[in-house]
Amino acid sequence: MLLDKKGFILDIDGVIGRGKKPIPEGVEAVKRLREMGKKILFVSNNSTRSRRIMLERFKDYGLEVSEDEILIATYATARLIAKEKKRAKVYTTGEEGLKEELRLAGLEIVDYRDAEYLVVGSNRGINFQIMTEALRLCLREDVRYVAVNPDKIFPAEDGPIPGTGMIIGALYWMTGREPDVIVGKPSEVIMKEALNILNLKPDEVVVVGDQIEIDVLAGKKIGATTVLVLTGVTKREDIERKAKEAGVYPDYVFESLLDMLRES
Amino acid sequence: MLLDKKGFILDIDGVIGRGKKPIPEGVEAVKRLREMGKKILFVSNNSTRSRRIMLERFKDYGLEVSEDEILIATYATARLIAKEKKRAKVYTTGEEGLKEELRLAGLEIVDYRDAEYLVVGSNRGINFQIMTEALRLCLREDVRYVAVNPDKIFPAEDGPIPGTGMIIGALYWMTGREPDVIVGKPSEVIMKEALNILNLKPDEVVVVGDQIEIDVLAGKKIGATTVLVLTGVTKREDIERKAKEAGVYPDYVFESLLDMLRES
Numbered sequence: 301m302l303l304d305k306k307g308f309i310l311d312i313d314g315v316i317g318r319g320k321k322p323i324p325e326g327v328e329a330v331k332r333l334r335e336m337g338k339k340i341l342f343v344s345n346n347s348t349r350s351r352r353i354m355l356e357r358f359k360d361y362g363l364e365v366s367e368d369e370i371l372i373a374t375y376a377t378a379r380l381i382a383k384e385k386k387r388a389k390v391y392t393t394g395e396e397g398l399k400e401e402l403r404l405a406g407l408e409i410v411d412y413r414d415a416e417y418l419v420v421g422s423n424r425g426i427n428f429q430i431m432t433e434a435l436r437l438c439l440r441e442d443v444r445y446v447a448v449n450p451d452k453i454f455p456a457e458d459g460p461i462p463g464t465g466m467i468i469g470a471l472y473w474m475t476g477r478e479p480d481v482i483v484g485k486p487s488e489v490i491m492k493e494a495l496n497i498l499n500l501k502p503d504e505v506v507v508v509g510d511q512i513e514i515d516v517l518a519g520k521k522i523g524a525t526t527v528l529v530l531t532g533v534t535k536r537e538d539i540e541r542k543a544k545e546a547g548v549y550p551d552y553v554f555e556s557l558l559d560m561l562r563e564s
Numbered sequence: 565m566l567l568d569k570k571g572f573i574l575d576i577d578g579v580i581g582r583g584k585k586p587i588p589e590g591v592e593a594v595k596r597l598r599e600m601g602k603k604i605l606f607v608s609n610n611s612t613r614s615r616r617i618m619l620e621r622f623k624d625y626g627l628e629v630s631e632d633e634i635l636i637a638t639y640a641t642a643r644l645i646a647k648e649k650k651r652a653k654v655y656t657t658g659e660e661g662l663k664e665e666l667r668l669a670g671l672e673i674v675d676y677r678d679a680e681y682l683v684v685g686s687n688r689g690i691n692f693q694i695m696t697e698a699l700r701l702c703l704r705e706d707v708r709y710v711a712v713n714p715d716k717i718f719p720a721e722d723g724p725i726p727g728t729g730m731i732i733g734a735l736y737w738m739t740g741r742e743p744d745v746i747v748g749k750p751s752e753v754i755m756k757e758a759l760n761i762l763n764l765k766p767d768e769v770v771v772v773g774d775q776i777e778i779d780v781l782a783g784k785k786i787g788a789t790t791v792l793v794l795t796g797v798t799k800r801e802d803i804e805r806k807a808k809e810a811g812v813y814p815d816y817v818f819e820s821l822l823d824m825l826r827e828s
Binding site for chain 1: 687688689690691692695696699700703716717723724725726727729730731732733734735736737738739
């Protein structure tokens with residue numbers, strides 16, 4: 301049964317909050333899961349924020365969360381690179397939040413000409429120079445190319461906005477090269493890191509999210525139990541189509557994270 | 565024979581000049597072709613300049629050229645749209661040179677929410693807002709999507725820089741949509757316009773350029789005689805590979821445009 305599981309890997313956007321606004325059922329459910337003694341890890345594909353910035357967001361939601369409970373794709377990217385090569389020289393297209401995590405992991409952010417790694421993350425300050433520098437690195441086979449997440453479009457409040465995929469797509473079109481590693485969901489990279497942090501086996505955890513092709517697919521890849529909640533971008537009438545497209549079905553569907561507790 | 569042909573469709577960059585610097589053999593050859601009474605049309609894929617700006621460039625080369633002798637992709641794009649719909653409302657990702665041509669063709673440059681056309685051209689001032697607006701238009705099926713050229717990478721003096729293809733690729737990756745029309749070479753759109761302007765038939769013209777996959781392919785598509793010159797980005801040792809990739813071989817290869825006159 302769902303509530304016999306020891307750990308819960310929870311998506312943030314569309315499950316606990318939407319932008320700066322909390323989703324009350326999500327927040328309440330997190331409190332109850334804690335009372336039940338469950339291990340919780342928030343796993344987010346966000347490519348522009350550091351854990352520090354994310355903690356502020358949780359305060360807006362009225363939730364006390366520690367850095368240990370957050371695995372954000374920026375941080376996971378920094379950890380991955382630091383494991384591959386200590387103090388690696390990296391160039392990134394990304395924002396300050398990503399740079400903060402890269403530095404905290406002991407990596408050196410350098411001029412593009414000196415880079416060993418190209419780290420692609422979304423940037424609301426993207427410009428021609430950044431794209432030019434990323435292009436030149438992408439053309440160099442000795443540079444390892446890591447993308448923070450594969451997200452194509454992000455549903456902002458006033459309409460869709462480009463995700464990290466905008467840069468990945470531009471580079472692919474120009475050079476024929478895709479990232480050597482993608483860290484964020486549905487990649488196994490971030491999910492295996494999540495299991496490590498929780499110190500649990502796949503059959504001991506539940507992966508919860510609002511997107512089949514991202515959260516459910518990620519959960520399936522590591523063999524966890526998967527839950528789709530409808531407080532985010534997926535509507536009930538889209539489930540069948542989205543599941544077919546992604547090639548995976550959620551094990552459970554609930555209106556909200558709180559309903560998961562009520563109905564399990 | 566080559567010199568029996570009535571018209572010469574000449575690429576600019578890599579044939580007549582490189583950036584702001586003239587290629588003396590190219591400039592001299594243009595003068596001689598004129599003395600021979602040949603019709604000349606300069607056809608360029610440039611997506612950031614207007615004909616007016618291009619005339620300045622020719623002055624740098626020491627060539628007197630009139631607007632009638634220039635078919636630049638910005639101008640061809642504006643003509644195409646104006647033919648499809650007079651006073652159409654257009655949104656463009658492009659620079660002032662492209663906007664100038666769109667306005668001169670009687671088109672109205674509007675807020676993206678009001679646009680009937682999305683016109684994608686390169687922009688050295690590209691930013692997140694422009695990409696967001698282009699993305700939203702790309703998602704609208706009632707908006708016609710026209711790209712000024714398909715160029716992926718441009719070889720600038722200090723290294724490769726993104727071409728219009730950067731934006732096309734980003735939009736394709738995010739939405740799955742490619743342009744409804746691409747105007748610049750190797751598209752037939754600009755080449756047929758060139759024949760119209762010259763008022764000549766394909767077997768009466770020679771198409772000269774420095775790129776097999778762009779200029780030679782464009783010439784082949786309209787059934788013209790094609791000439792590759794080696795004053796631009798293509799080296800002699802690359803010809804075989806480039807030709808195989810493009811699926812077309814140039815009818816003639818010369819070191820320079822002047823050599824075409826000397827050896828024909």
